[in-house]
Amino acid sequence: MNLYIRCDGSPVIGLGHVIRMMALARQIVTTDSGSHIYFMMRDLSESVKQMVKKEGFEVLTIPGSEDTYTVNPDAELDVICRLADSNKSVMIIDHYGYGLSLVYSVRALFKTLVLIDDYQPDRCIKEIDMLVNPNFSAETVGYPKYKDQLQLLGPQYSILREQFASSSHPPYFVRNQCENILICFGGSDTMNITASILKLFNQLEGNLTLTVITGSENHDIEMIRRGAEQSRHLVIVKTHVNNMAEKFLRQDLLVLPSSTMALEAMALGVPCAVLSCEDNQLPGGLAMKELETTVYLGDYKYVNWDVIRRTLQMVIRDAELRGKLSVRAKERVNGDGAQIVAEAILKLCSRPT
Template identity: 30%
Template structure:
């Protein structure tokens, strides 16, 4: 079985799409599949990380300046600027690079996890792929796919893709399908969900943190009297502000700075609460029973953040451009002064994500390929 994965990372896109695709790829490989990543060489890409995981990457070239300058919002409403080229050009290049590097064509499955691609690209890619799987959470454009995965929680999750996919497309919707690495499933068994010490806060806004929320949160914490609390700060290798963040962290008491760690599950499990974005990190937190003070850092995170509040687990402060250090300070003071509420939130989070989502996804696909 041969599987292709079309996904990108960049300073603008972030690393979440790549991280969850790597998790899925490793699970497929355990089932005997051959997996190939097709990624564009964008600034802030994670191609090095994919290779470090023992996975093969074929790199698409950067778009020419002429093509890039002519990119606009396409007819379906998606922004192709994060793709750095047109969908038609991307599909052509993807087909060419697969035909030039793989003898077994058509491949069994093409997985695409990209906000810049929709049914236009997916239809064109079917000349080299028997079936197509889409990973999405925007529900803002039409898809041409056999499978669609949206691992997020939305109040209207079962209505979101009506009219956007064919009736015979198989939908995998909700956090029960969250693509978490195996170490989170293993760490979950070692977590004492009722153990609340109120002594540790984790700060993490993804690998790139384009709005520099990490620095903002540290500034807030610096103004508080939190000598009895330990703060763990995690940034990614592609975070352009990581040196400034490290300098601030080093100047503060009880603050531990980490960059591009491989043991996120261990560091996260030690926290009582996280201050973080409302992206895919949500499901890693929930798997280990960690509530959050959340800030949306991209437009596509706003609805998820609002809907998450209905679960009474996280405190949503608003979008990044609306959140001040004062708001963060008040939220932290309120949550650490109420261990009972943390305990209730921990149990709710723990009950929603069991860490076995990737195996559910694999089982569905293998049954239907």
């Protein structure tokens, strides 16, 4: 069976969708070795394409090099019609640029259509065979319910990398002293939130060890390194980190965006404080706040650094709160969500036509 995955990623727009789809693709071929997976991507980043190819997946290039989520519908459909064995195949879309009209057009070309959505219910038409929203806010988005559409909604369906699966890591225990804190806002961090958070920690008491993880392609990496050298705390800056789960489990607190990265932390049970850095992260961040699975630092567009400083100092001091966050998070987020989604897709594809 052929499965086509439509996603994009680059240092500018981020790698979250590509990493999420690579995790799903690996689970599909692990469950069904006869599945052949093709990634359909615009030519935004050679390093991202090579990352996918190293996993053994073929990359089909769609014209377009503009580093945004906006796509050219004609170019998309031209490539899909030419390259995809569509009438027998499965299309999995994880892309904000696929609006209602394009989803309609693509649906007519494939046997099965799976849509991974975060916050765009208007495009979730009844002709979609499976809808997956792995976020805390999934139940509040307002998806219409259709009789023949399978909907997998909520963090129990989080599509996470294998290292975050329940069988892949030891149990996490909350320590009374909060001394080791990790800061990560993605590989590129185009708004340079990392440097601002690092500077803020100079106002926090205690002898802390801060681990900063970012990418070598981060344009502000030298500013971050200077901030690390000038910090009153011990700061370790890392790039090209492969096993994030291992790094997370060594920490007492994580400071992260309210994205898939936060779901990864919660699958491990590591307490985290999250900041909504993009519009698509805001619903999930607010839902995490309401369910008290993280400490919510707010919306970056309206950031109040004094409130964030006081909030971080509070959670560092409060071991009981960190313990409650750990328990609630693990109750909500399923580290085996990628396997569940992969099995559901394969079961759906095996149904008679």
